[in-house]
Amino acid sequence: MSIKAYALYKKDLNSELRTKYAANSLAMFIIVAISVILFSIGSEKITQSLTGGLFWVVIFFSAMSGLSRAFVAEEERGTSLTLHLIASPSTVFSGKLLFNVILVFCMNTIIAVIFSILFEAFIIRNFALFAVSFVLGNIGLAVASTIIAAIISKAGAKGTLYPVLSFPILLPLILTCVQLTLLSNQGADFAGAKFELAIVFCYDVIMLTGSYMLFDFVWKD
Amino acid sequence: MVWKIFLFVLLSFVSIAGVAFPIVPVPHAWYEFPLIPGLNENAKIIFFHVPTAWLSVVAFLMSTIYSIRYLRKKDLDDDAKSYAAAQLGIIFCILATVTGAVWARFAWGSFWSWDPRQTSIFALLLIYGAWFALRSSIESEEKRAALSAVYAIIAFLTVPFFIFIMPRIMSGLHPGSADDTNSGPVINFKMNANMQLIFFLSLIGFTILYFWMWSLGYRSIILRDKINKQSIKE
Numbered sequence: 019m020s021i022k023a024y025a026l027y028k029k030d031l032n033s034e035l036r037t038k039y040a041a042n043s044l045a046m047f048i049i050v051a052i053s054v055i056l057f058s059i060g061s062e063k064i065t066q067s068l069t070g071g072l073f074w075v076v077i078f079f080s081a082m083s084g085l086s087r088a089f090v091a092e093e094e095r096g097t098s099l100t101l102h103l104i105a106s107p108s109t110v111f112s113g114k115l116l117f118n119v120i121l122v123f124c125m126n127t128i129i130a131v132i133f134s135i136l137f138e139a140f141i142i143r144n145f146a147l148f149a150v151s152f153v154l155g156n157i158g159l160a161v162a163s164t165i166i167a168a169i170i171s172k173a174g175a176k177g178t179l180y181p182v183l184s185f186p187i188l189l190p191l192i193l194t195c196v197q198l199t200l201l202s203n204q205g206a207d208f209a210g211a212k213f214e215l216a217i218v219f220c221y222d223v224i225m226l227t228g229s230y231m232l233f234d235f236v237w238k239d
Numbered sequence: 240m241v242w243k244i245f246l247f248v249l250l251s252f253v254s255i256a257g258v259a260f261p262i263v264p265v266p267h268a269w270y271e272f273p274l275i276p277g278l279n280e281n282a283k284i285i286f287f288h289v290p291t292a293w294l295s296v297v298a299f300l301m302s303t304i305y306s307i308r309y310l311r312k313k314d315l316d317d318d319a320k321s322y323a324a325a326q327l328g329i330i331f332c333i334l335a336t337v338t339g340a341v342w343a344r345f346a347w348g349s350f351w352s353w354d355p356r357q358t359s360i361f362a363l364l365l366i367y368g369a370w371f372a373l374r375s376s377i378e379s380e381e382k383r384a385a386l387s388a389v390y391a392i393i394a395f396l397t398v399p400f401f402i403f404i405m406p407r408i409m410s411g412l413h414p415g416s417a418d419d420t421n422s423g424p425v426i427n428f429k430m431n432a433n434m435q436l437i438f439f440l441s442l443i444g445f446t447i448l449y450f451w452m453w454s455l456g457y458r459s460i461i462l463r464d465k466i467n468k469q470s471i472k473e
Contacts, residue, residue, distance in 0.1 A: 187394060
C-alpha cells in the first residue's frame with residue numbers, strides 16, 4: 019500500500035514538475051498577498067501579534083489557492099476512474115496527502131522566510147517552539163484541506179466553495195497556531211505553550227483519523 | 240394533543256416566570272430569584288439564551304448522527320432528518336447569537352467583543368452556512384446526501400475544540416470561563432432551587448418544542464420529495 023501511495027505521489031510530482039502549475043500560481047499568490055499587506059501598512063510599524071496573525075492569513079489563503087488542485091485536477095482530466103481501478107481509496111488518499119504535505123511545507127517555509135526578512139516585528143526568539151508548532155500546524159492544514167478538496171472535487175462551484183468549506187474546519191487550528199507563533203516570537207518556553215501544542219496535536223490526530231475513515235464515502239460514488 | 244397543551248402551558252409559564260419574577264438580595268418567597276454578583280438583572284437571559292444555544296448544539300449533534308446513519312444504510316430518509324435538524328439548528332444558532340449579543344451589550348458594554356464563546360458560536364454559524372452552501376451546489380440526491388454527510392461529520396470533529404476546550408483555556412468574559420471568579424459556575428452554586436427549577440423547565444420545554452418542529456420538518460421534506468418524484472413520473 020505504501021509503495022503504491024508513493025507511486026501516486028511520484029505521479030503527482032512529475033505532472034507538477036512538467037506543468038509547474040501549483041508552483042507558479044502559489045509563488046505569484048504569495049507575492050501578491052504580501053505586497054498587498056506591505057502597501058496597506060505603508061510606513062507604519064506593526065506589532066508582533068499582528069505579524070503572527072498576518073502570517074497565518076497569508077498561509078490560509080495560499081493553501082486555499084493551491085491545495086484543491088490534487089483532486090480537482092483528477093476530475094477535470096477525467097483520470098479519477100483510472101485511480102479507482104488501480105488503487106484502494108486509502109492508498110489514493112495517502113498519495114494525495116503526501117503531495118499536499120510536501121507542498122504545504124515548501125510554501126510555508128518560503129512564507130516564513132519572506133516574513134522574517136520583510137517584517138521587523140517577526141523575529142523568532144524560540145526557534146524550537148516555532149519549528150514544532152510549524153510542523154504540527156502544517157500537517158493539520160494539509161490533512162484538513164486534502165479531505166475538503168476531495169469533497170469539493172465532486173461538487174459544483176469548486177473554486178468559491180473551497181475556502182467557504184475549509185475555513186470553519188481550519189479555524190481551531192489557525193487560532194491556536196496564531197497564538198503559538200506569537201508565543202515563539204515573544205520567546206516563551208515550551209511549558210508556557212503546552213496547552214496550545216496539545217490542542218494542535220489533538221487536532222492533527224482527530225483530523226487524520228476522521229479523514230481516513232470518511233474518504234471511502236467521498237471517493238466511491 | 241395533550242402534550243401540545245402541556246407544552247403550551249409549560250412554555251407560557253417559563254416565559255412569564257423568566258421575565259416577571261423579581262430578583263432580590265435574599266430570596267424568601269418561592270417566586271424570588273437570588274442576586275448573582277456581576278450579573279444582576281441580566282441573569283434572567285439564562286432562561287432563553289441557554290436553551291437556544293443548547294438546541295443549536297443538539298441540532299448539530301442530531302444532524303451528525305443521521306449523517307452517520309445515512310453513510311451506513313444509504314437511506315435518503317436519514318438525509319432528510321439530518322437536513323431538517325440542521326435547518327432548525329441554524330435558526331436556534333442565530334437566536335443564540337442575537338440574544339447573547341444583546342445581553343453582552345448590557346453586561347459587557349458592546350454587542351460583540353470576540354469572547355471565546357462568541358468565536359465558537361460564530362464558527363458554528365459558519366459551519367451551518369458552509370453546509371447549506373455545499374448542499375445547494377450538488378444536483379444528484381445520493382451524491383448530495385453522501386458528501387454533505389461527510390462534511391457534517393468532519394465539521395462535528397472540530398466542535399469539541401470550540402465548545403469545550405477553547406472557552407476554558409482562553410481567558411474570557413462569559414460565565415463559566417477559565418478565569419471567571421465572581422459569577423461562574425452559575426448553575427451549581429449561584430442559582431437557588433426555584434431558579435434552577437425554572438431553568439431546567441425552560442430547557443425541557445424548548446427541547447420538546449425542538450423535537451416537535453424537527454418531526455414536522457423532516458416529514459414535510461420526505462413528503463415533498465415523494466410528490467416531486469411522482470410528478471416527474473407522470
